Amino acid sequence: MQQHQHRIAGEEVNIFVPQDRVDLDVFLEWARSAAMAGPLALDTETTGLDIFSPNYRLRTVQFGTRDTAFVVHWERGGHFQEYALRVLRNAHNFTIHNAPFDWLVLGEHAGIPLESLAPRTIDTKILAALVDPRQPMEGGIGTGLKPLSAYYIDPTSPDTQGDLTAVFRSLGLTKATGWRSIPLGHPTYNLYAGLDVILGSRILPILVSELDRLGVRDALRQYEHEIARICAVMQRTGMVLDDEYTRELDAALAAEAEEFAAVAARYGVENINSTAQVAEALLGMGERLTERTASGAVKVDKAVLLALADRNMQWEPLGVRRRNPLAEAVLRSKRAGKWRSAYAQTFLDGADLRGRVHPNINSLQARTGRMSVTGPALQTLPSSDWMIRRCLLADEGHVMVSTDFAAVEMCVLAALADVKRMKEAIAAGIDLHNFTAGLVYGEGFTKAHRKICKGVGFGTVYGGGPVTIARQTGAPEDDVRFAQAKYHRVYPEIKRTAQRWQREAYASGMVTVSVTGRRLPLDRDRAYAVVNYQVQSAARDCLGQAMITMEEAGLLPYLRLPIHDEVLASVPATEAEELAREIERCMTFDLMGVPISAEAEIGGRSWGSLYGADY
Structure with missing residues (x-):
């Protein structure tokens, strides 16, 4: 048995690396005892981030408690895999930092499906985001294990990835090739693999205590784990x-x-x-x-x-x-x-052997909780483009269905701020931008007036000033300023609510709390962004709840991507109408007296067909 020692917060910790069957028996006995005392920290080391690429490898699986870790060399096969699998299958609970990654790795390369792991997992990255979603450059602690450990546990906690990069260079490797090529028995590699689970084990009770202190409800924590699991299933499925x-x-x-x-x-x-x-x-x-x-x-x-x-x-x-x-x-x-x-x-580089790509779906990306899709960033494509979207196809015999909330930001704004006239228009099914243009300019409003009012409405939600709105709409700044002033006179509840949210934030350390209980830190010099944060966060949770409802309705196998306020699905062509209506139903509900509705569009086989492509 190889053994490495380190000190964390003045305490000695031990990392063990089994070398043979006898060592593995010691590991198994430790794991059985440790699992009885609470969640086992779990982590993996792999050859990189492209989980589904043909040459990807799982190298180690490590388990830990606050003072002990075992690094099992999965790559050695045989008994090493057998013993790791016993613990993966039998331990009652795990704590993982950034669980979706390890769920997918262990599902793809160890045969442990996320359906088995997810119900037994507490993701400390999710807990950290609920404490404070900001990254260090935004004035927050960060949600990575290193900054969290440095803040809560030990300021000298090692930056395992950063330090390993230096080791890679000493071995003539690059950051890109190091994870794949560093010798499996390298002491620094094994030390840091073990330290990550020890730190993960220590950070869990601290974050739970912080969430309790801040009054973040258990229901929100459970909800975020459900969303993460649903997104991981979509990522695993991928697209043709x-x-x-x-x-x-x-x-x-x-x-x-x-x-x-x-x-x-x-x-x-x-x-x-x-x-x-x-x-x-x-x-x-x-x-x-x-x-x-x-x-x-x-x-x-x-x-x-x-x-x-x-x-x-x-x-x-x-x-x-x-x-x-x-x-x-x-x-x-x-x-x-x-x-x-x-x-x-x-x-092309990321396609798996079945010809599918698996974009990364980040269920808690932005400060407001908004989801994102990276590798590549599909949510940043222009709404008018079909060329890139044409690359991605529904399954054989399927067609693409895109279901989008109808003006969800404006509906959420009307609900949160209790905007009477806006709520009446939404309930009556009136086009909200036409309605607003009529209030601002009178019955003789033009298409240009409607465009300005639409820009002002979204500017109110996203925090855009007259210069930005003018650039987006092509209207003169003076026209925008006139429309903005009139907008707030016809919808006075918005400004009153924004001022109340700001007062509450100033009184609580510059944190505004969303309708679902999510803590949203504000920058003191950008308190006006409170409207944006409240609306964006609530809109995201509308989508999250809709995704849970879709899973309950048996639709998860068809879902492919969440893109902003849209859900993309691949459905059998023969059942497209029926399934599109079912997705619409799951995305239709009441929010504080305001109807949230959605509209499905059925395309051809490619995602691009929904944007003008002919296939």
């Missing part, structure tokens, strides 16, 4: 990749990036990523660039270039100015290059 189309798209994007880089070069921009070159060329064309970066340089970011190209943030034409050809060329070249590397190549 149209390999042929994706390879053609990859080549087309490479050609487009090169073509528009050549156009930019004709205007004197040799490097489209050089902000100085782009700014100088645009100024030479007579454009007025008034915005500056923090360092004082002329700003030519995406928002500035889109405005010059007469497009909004979703790349839709605004029709308010002559399109600048250089801004258009820089945007097109950059987007093609980004889409190629972030989407087409990521799909």
